[in-house]
Amino acid sequence: MEAARRKPGGVVLLAASKAQPAEAIAALYRAGQSRFGESYVSEALAKMDALQLPDIEWHFIGPVQSNKTRQIAAHFDWVHSVDREKIAGRLSEQRDPAAAPLNVCLQVNISGESTKSGVAPEDLPALASAVARLPGLKLRGLMAIPAPGNDFDAQRETFARVARLSGDLVQAGFELDTLSMGMSADLEAAIAAGSTMVRVGTALFGPRP
Ligand SMILES: *Cc1c(COP(=O)(O)O)cnc(C)c1O
Numbered sequence: 731m732e733a734a735r736r737k738p739g740g741v742v743l744l745a746a747s748k749a750q751p752a753e754a755i756a757a758l759y760r761a762g763q764s765r766f767g768e769s770y771v772s773e774a775l776a777k778m779d780a781l782q783l784p785d786i787e788w789h790f791i792g793p794v795q796s797n798k799t800r801q802i803a804a805h806f807d808w809v810h811s812v813d814r815e816k817i818a819g820r821l822s823e824q825r826d827p828a829a830a831p832l833n834v835c836l837q838v839n840i841s842g843e844s845t846k847s848g849v850a851p852e853d854l855p856a857l858a859s860a861v862a863r864l865p866g867l868k869l870r871g872l873m874a875i876p877a878p879g880n881d882f883d884a885q886r887e888t889f890a891r892v893a894r895l896s897g898d899l900v901q902a903g904f905e906l907d908t909l910s911m912g913m914s915a916d917l918e919a920a921i922a923a924g925s926t927m928v929r930v931g932t933a934l935f936g937p938r939p
Pocket residue numbers: 746748769791792875912913914915929930931932933
């Protein structure tokens with residue numbers, strides 16, 4: 731944190747708890763962790779149901795299938811992986827109007843063809859405009875998962891490109907406050923490039939069972 735000249739409070743820790751049992755989440759929660767990220771809807775709902783913990787914030791970080799948007803809109807506080815207007819529209823429509831809007835990050839495909847998930851950088855402004863108009867959603871920022879690689883400078887450069895895309899959107903008038911970047915293997919590079927939220931699984935819980 732200090733190495734990256736970032737303020738300690740400037741990076742939020744999201745515990746990526748997919749594949750971890752409810753007891754592991756409860757243990758971390760008792761230790762003060764309140765934000766958890768899940769990737770599979772039915773697994774997440776089963777754990778929410780078993781845990782029933784107050785003041786916990788649930789983030790959906792996996793690929794969003796259209797037939798799961800209703801459950802995501804009903805049970806999560808954030809979605810980090812919105813990459814299509816159609817999915818955004820469904821989430822907005824299905825969010826309870828009496829609830830706070832669903833916080834949304836747009837997932838950017840920053841490493842080209844290495845992953846099918848994420849909006850292409852050139853299509854990002856149009857998607858951001860569409861999402862910002864949806865009443866059930868609050869556009870918070872961008873999320874990216876770079877292709878795996880161990881070189882710190884390459885990781886940081888990739889994350890810096892995401893940060894620049896975010897800066898461009900802010901310049902264009904979007905009010906963004908979140909850069910969801912960094913996992914166990916690349917969180918230092920992500921923080922050095924301006925991440926505000928790291929999604930950490932293995933480094934917190936140990937290997938997924
Ligand atoms: C699993 C997962 C993580 C956490 O990965 P680790 O390498 O275990 O830290 C972060 N983000 C997303 C989207 C994930 O699916």
